[in-house]
Amino acid sequence: MTSKAVIHIIDDEETIRTSMSRVLNASGYEARAYPTAGEFLMASIGDEPGCILLDVRMPGPSGLDLQQALAKRERPMPIIFMTGYGDIPMSVNAMKAGAVDFLTKPVKRTALLLAIESALARDSQTRNHRDQMRHWQECFNSLTARERQVFERVVAGKLNKQIAAELGTAERTVKAHRAQVMEKMSAGSLAELVHISDRLNPIGSAAAQQRPEAG
């Protein structure tokens, strides 16, 4: 159950929802169908791997509107667009905004499954990346205030002596903090620590501020 990828189908046509759900369920996925973008946004989406099959033209908010709304989410799910009437400018816009694929109805199963596979691959990639980040963030969060000060200076390439002078402590104490940081951040080497810092940095200080929410 949990191992099944969940495919979210958003289409205003009931027959399309039903028939597509059947194909996907039969192909080993779990299909969930929504008649409007709004209903999808309202639904509670779990953390299972998955992707979205989205009809471009729907009454109310369109597929592109939904794409924009989802992009702001913490975990952007890969989107495969479907349309009965494809035009080039629209598909270009969709792809620029990060769509995985753009399928024209009627959609053949092989094309559909291929698109889903690649979307799921991207999803798992994103998920892995996100998990790694989340792990590093958690490690970073576990550092004490003093350890963070040491961490920042270490990745800035400062020597223990310089750090000790800046912080007004003994070089030995800095060494102990540094070992603590390496361990807590599960970094094997200085190079690894710098890499982690680089990945965290774009959101570095922001992540620190957002901590109460993120935590």
Add this chain to the structure above:
Amino acid sequence: MARDYYLTLIAFGVAYYFAVLLGKALYFPSSTFAIIWPSNAILLAALLMTERRWWKFFFLAVVPMHLAAMAPSHYPLWRIFWQIAINVSVTGGTAGLVRLVIKGPLDFDSLWQWCCFTVAGATATCLVGFILPGFVLSILQSKTGAPDWTVWRQGVLSNISAIFLFTPVVILWVTRAKAWFCAMSWRHLLEPCLLAIGLITSGLLAFSERSGVGLVPALVFLPLPFLIWAAFRFGSAGVSNALFGVMVLSLFGAMRGEGPFVNSFSATNALSMQLYWLVLYFTLMPVAALVRERVLAQTAAHRDEERLRLALAAAAMGTWDWDVASDKITWSAESQRLFGMTSVNNVVTRESLMSHIHPDDANAVLMAMKHALNRKTYYEQEFRIRSAGTGPRWISVRGEVLRDEANKPKRMIGVFLEISDRKRAEEARQNLVHASRLAVVGELTAMVAHEINQPLGAILNNAEAAEILLDSPQAPVGEIRQILADIRKDDVRASEAIRRIRSLLQKRPMEMHRLDLNETIADVLQLAAGDALRRRVQIVKQFAPELPAVRGDRVHLQQVLLNLLLNGMDAVAGVPEPKRQLVISTSRNVIGDLQVAVADCGHGIAQDKLPQIFELFFTTKRDGMGLGLSIAQSIIESHHGRIWAENNNLGGATFSFSLPPYSNRLADELTSEKHGAIV
């Protein structure tokens, strides 16, 4: 008007005065009555020629004139007033009776008018006879109280002779003299002159002994041929004048003591002369009236025929008459020209006529003829004929079946009319309407995608799902059955969509049927749904429930609706999305017509362009042709409806059209109008 009447009154007074004098001259030496009393005839003629409200003035004018004319008289005054009262009663009674029946001007050219006049005159005179002074006095003076019937007879005959022989002459001269003299040329005068000479000669011979023939009573018949001549050639006017002449001549002779009536011209009896006149009057006046009626009828018939011939020629219409028994058709020269055929004596066999009809239409013509013969009486058909020239020539035929007493068809008569021009125009219009419809459908770019691809996509998905399910170890039969049902449903949906689109693409003439307007609009909205979605326009339906049906052509009305919807979508293209709406509503208006409105929230129509918006080739769009709305208008008008545009108070424009509700009566009217349009 009033001045004319005063002049008339004065003229009448003078005439009356001399008529009384003349009457006095015609008194028998010792009789209380003149042989003829012309003043009454003058008075009656005056009454019959004027409106009733003027009669009293004539009656008043009679008093002084009568007194003046009778002044040197041995009669006492009361007796003269009595006479006046008698004259007024006779003439007033006669004129009143005549006016009860005949409202218009009185001429004596119809038997009916003559009868009315004669009966009225006889009735009034006979009744008034009982209050004649001589008659009343004879009763009072007789010891036994027995009336003197001779007095009554003398009075009645004297008045009747005046009324019958004098009055028509006066009336006809007054009313017609002008016309006679205006219309007469010397050549036309010759015959009446000859007649007058003959009449006078024969009269002199008959009523005067100085002619040398001597007294031969049978000579009274001598004027008869001339009277009959007058009757046949000059109608009642001729006869009355001729009779008047005979009367004058016979009186003239008798007064001089000559002629066949002298024997009876005694102091007590002028009976034979009066009877002679009256017999002639009763014989010849009706003959003249009958002859005149006949001539008038013939002239009218001839004029009608001429008018019909002219109308047919002007309309390039040919007539035909099919005798069912002999199966031969008699037809006019115009008909032959239309068919490009010649025939002997204007008669053609049905076979040879049919052979000229276009083979594709011949059967339809035959069927329609058979149907007309068997079922109904009216026949109408349009067909092409074989022609050497370019393009087919169209003929419209209309006819009616005439049946015998046994209700068996005897003849069929009717007309042919060439309608090639109309047909060509009709075809051109049809082509234009079709082209415009194709353009409209062409604009619905998302229609096929939406209408066809959706069900096809569902069918494909379902079929593939079923395949996978069938491959699984325990195929879920129930679900596969459900899938097949869905496939079938989507297939039906797709073919419905194809039917809808196809019907819009076909070229065909307008055919009126009973239609549900809401249903027709719903169909159109289905077609436009894809494009509305693509252009992100929300279409709001506001349908009135339980609308009556309309009479119309579904496809043509859908064309109009699509046009309005597409225009509306163009109009709202610049409006920000949540407000980008069209409202399509149906309703019944105050006069009971069904009304459809498409309201947009765009920029509206410039006020100065509103009146032109339905004109051909008028457009506000950059790449528009200006066909859509003008064709929409022609379609709505051929549905007997109305289409108009107006700006909304809150921005945007509303295009509306109204159609009359379906009714059998309307259907009949439209059919008859169609018939009317063909001729």
